[in-house]
Amino acid sequence: MTSTAANSATSFSSLGLSEPLMEALNALEFTQMTQTQQACLPDVLAGADVAVQAKTGSGKTLAFGLGLLSKIDVEAKNPQALIMCPTRELAEQVAEQIRILAKRMSNLKVVALVGGMPMGPQIISLRYGANVVVGTPGRIMDHIGKRTLSLKKVNCFVLDEADRMLDMGFEDEMRVVMHHLSQTASAATRQTLLFSATFPDQIKSITDQYQRNAKIIKVEDGQSAPNIEQQAYRISNEHRTQAVAALLTHHQIESTIVFCRTRRETRELSEELYQMGFAAVGLHGDLEQSERSQVLARFANKTVSVLVATDVAARGLDIERVDLIINHRVSEDIDTHTHRIGRTGRAEEKGLAITLIDDAEERRLDEIAAKTDAKISKLHIQGVRFHANRIREPEFVCIAVDGGKRDKLRAGDILGALTKEAEVPGEDIGKISISARNTYIAIKARSVKRALSQFRERRIKGKRFKARKL
Secondary structure, three states: OOHHHHHHHOEHHHHOOOHHHHHHHHHOOOOEOOHHHHHHHHHHHOOOOEEEEOOOOOOHHHHHHHHHHOOOOOOOOOOOEEEEOOOHHHHHHHHHHHHHHOOOOOOOOEEEEOOOOOHHHHHHHHHHOOOEEEEOHHHHHHHHHOOOOOOOOOOEEEEEOHHHHHHOOOHHHHHHHHHHHHOOHHHHOOEEEEEEOOOOHHHHHHHHHHOOOOEEEEOOOOOOOOOEEEEEEEOOHHHHHHHHHHHHHHHOOOOEEEEOOOHHHHHHHHHHHHHHOOOEEEEOOOOOHHHHHHHHHHHHOOOOOEEEEOHHHOOOOOOOOEOEEEEOOOOOOHHHHHHHHOOEOOOOOOEEEEEEEOHHHHHHHHHHHHHHOOOEEEEEHHHOOOOHHHOOOOOOEEEEEOOOHHHOOOHHHHHHHHHHHOOOOHHHEEEEEEOOOOEEEEEOHHHHHHHHHHHHHOOEOOEOOOEEEO
């Protein structure tokens, strides 16, 4: 086959998509399908039930997004597509990606139903009509129980990262929602799509019970193995915090995730590192949704350099380039270890993953190394010292603005106001992250006062917005 013919076969233009969807793909400069998309999109678009095993970052959201949007009737008010995700962050991320794909589809509405947010606004959004609903298991169950979410017209149901939902104990909720779907009039023709990084027996059970003759697709991404160097440091249990601090000043890395196994460890370690002078924040299940969003935005825009997190951050989050992973303790299973260290070494860049081990944990790490065919060098922490004067400060600080997409704010509006009116040099402005209600701006310390004055004294798009330095 010639390269031209191969490109034609792997092009989105070969799928017969609608004009609005092709326009959205062209605007995103997406022309060629990933291997996962090539493997499943023809079946998805044909309406078949599909169960796909593929790694995070393989383009699965785009695959099921194109599939469900291809059959949406924008005039119908009841939800026609329901997407279930394991975490609030992933649900919000998927909802935003569906909105981007549907940008050329007039009046199409996507609603995110996640915990940690008030029910009232979600109920109002559903009452006004929603074509696509993206949510977490618990909150979807809440709305079904209150009869504020109708499943009668759902013609496409997506289980995203199904294995992660099982790991988090959501099997009962998943089965209850699928049982409700099976009782509706549209059950006989509904399409059910399942995506999972692994295929344990519970996934096969769900596939057998709730999908119709599902096609099982396992995708090997064809990419070279991640370039990740793995190290382990032998420590005594009471010295874990000091070991993390010593490693951070030893490597002086711009972006590090430290994974902990419990919320308590995450909260305590992030606070201890902050007290020591590190730009560190914690991400765990005790945070409100607004707090979680702020933490992730600050880490993504490089205004904090250390994210201490439970395994909720191991998969599904839109975080570019992490230079260093530190496992505060050995993971309880191989999949968790793999997902943790997989946050680094992406896009053919070299990554470093370090695991702290005491005597009791060494055997479990050896088992992980053997089963993953990984070489993990074991070192002694005595050769690594904490130096307060070597703590790496972020290049940018963060300004939080009480306004976002619902206020029609765009990155270009903010960039223009800061560079033209406040005369902030363009090189002093980093990443601008905009959510529904808030905006986070990375800006160099020397320009913070001018930026805050801009928000305090002037208007953007005819409106004043409160802003503060975080």
